[in-house]
Amino acid sequence: MSELAIDREVDRSRMSVSDEVAIQITNMNKWYGAFHVLRDINLTINKGERIVVCGPSGSGKSTLIRCINRLEEHQSGSIVVDGIELTNDLKHIDQVRSEVGMVFQHFNLFPHLTILENCTLAPIWVRKVPKKEAVETAMYFLEKVKIPEQANKYPGQLSGGQQQRVAIARSLCMKPNIMLFDEPTSALDPEMIKEVLDTMIELAEEGMTMICVTHEMGFARQVANRVIFMDQGQIVEQNEPEAFFNTPQSERTKLFLSQILGH
């Protein structure tokens, strides 16, 4: 909603979209019971893309990115992530999950573990990284999100913005190829939104493939290379940010943009 959160120039030198496909979604449908929540989604995402997904609440945008790491199951069509098709095969699911990082709206840190333990748990138990190496990696990423001094505290002792940055570091510790962000700033106070967005921009500047469900249109304008607008479980419009914001084509998009950018 705010465009004020970003106050620096974004360095685009290393943001390059490759020809390699990272995620391929073909004719994908999903139902919650009888409710058709995602309808015939077709989407190809290349490596290095920074995609912002927006749309009114209940439009299926969160469900879409949760399908990409199988937190939600799709009923028809196909999703291929890094060449691995998501089926009921648990091995494939675990493989995809360890390559795709996810950041949640409510952080979902593990409250019984310290910040450091939150970051080292999955590398140690899933990737079988030796503990010492896992700690080094964790400290590297905690440094990167600018909270190394909190490493031995518990999540409950940190502010919302700090917790979300820990959550980002925790995902990065698995060295993912793709990062999914599910409304990462919508549970935060305005002053904390900035610190989380800054972290995400830095990540984008390093060339990470990112799919981000967010209402931060400033972030979309400056960082995304593609904006996708969803409504009623369908992709209504997608375009480069400049064109998307300045010359939206569909009536539905115009209405949505006027509601969140207007006044």
Next chain:
Amino acid sequence: MSGTHAHTAAYVRDTMLPEQAPPATSVGVLGWMRANLFSNWFNAILTLLSVAFIYQVLAAILPWVFQSSWTANSLNECRAQIDAAYGPHAEGACWAVIRERYLQLIFGFYPSELYWRPILAFALTLAALGPVLFTALPRKMLWLSVAAPFLVPWLLWGGSAWVPVAVALGFVLGYVAFRVVASVAGALLGAIAAGLVPVLWWLLLASGWAGLMQSVLPLGIEAVDSRNFGGFMLSITIGVVAIACSLPIGVLLALGRQSNLLIIKAICTGFIELIRGVPLITLLFVASLLLNYFMPPGTDFDIILRVIIMVTLFASAYMAEVIRGGLAALPKGQYEAADALGLDYWKAQRLIIMPQALKISIPGIVSTFIGVFKDTTLVSIIGLLDPLGFSNSIRANAEWNGIVWELYGFIAFMFFVFCFSMSRYSMYLERKLQTEHR
């Protein structure tokens, strides 16, 4: 200053206020009493009434407790001693019955020359529980915790030393079977093999093997029959085993009840509801009477073992529901975060879900523990001589006929010590595991 600004909306503070000490009436003993005992006139009256009430109760009980006899050999002798010491109408406790019978109340009919064995077993149990309960203790002590389940029963019941070895060997065989089968045929078959192999070993081969070893290399201590078990030793044996086993079984039942696998879910739910729907006494009667009809004739299935199994199953069903409450209290996001990081079901349960669910359930779990420990007194109904069962036989004795309060008071005191310790430990654990606002 504020007066000049009171009628205008704009206000700027030009000096910051320094910190000041709180008023004397709100700190220290005086402040505490004021806040907690005499905060207003109604509370002050309640405080005074309560003090008067506590005084009355203590004035009635304390003389009875302390104007007592410790040396008499019968109730009549007691009364005579108390009358002589404190006047003809003095009411006093006859603690002499405890002095005379405390060994029985603790050990039952366990042979007195072998008392060292239950005492050693009890010490071993405490030493084994130590590293499990307190993480500050050296981790090497965990070896004791592993050995104790085999050593303690052997110390209590005695017999060939090869029997506990044979039992322990079953677990080793299970582990080996798991490693071998899992590496060849996958984790699921491995788990099945790990369950089957030890059971087959225990049922078919273990006793033969132990007998063979005993004939080759006789090694053992005098056997004590279950009939001689009694008193607090019996309560603690049943209680500790039931408590220690009900927690892991309860965790599995709770997970099973939440499982997506229909058959496992149905079995766990059915088991929990069936056991919870039946009084413990019924289960104990099943253990003592009915089970014999289902056993092949001549089978000697130890009565205490049967009771322990029943009490454990009973406690597990309650435990499962307590833990399910903890699981339900966890936000869905915790499962999702664990999934998103690529943790599989068992790792997510072990590292993320259970530590939190168990922490939430600590008060309920400890309540169940305390309940189980107190419920062990029910075994007196099927003829086992737990402390309450013993008190009846002591009161039936001509010398102590008519004595009530002293025996029950002593038994209540002993139970209180154990239950209160558990309660305090749970509070310590809750404080230790608190990770917020620290």
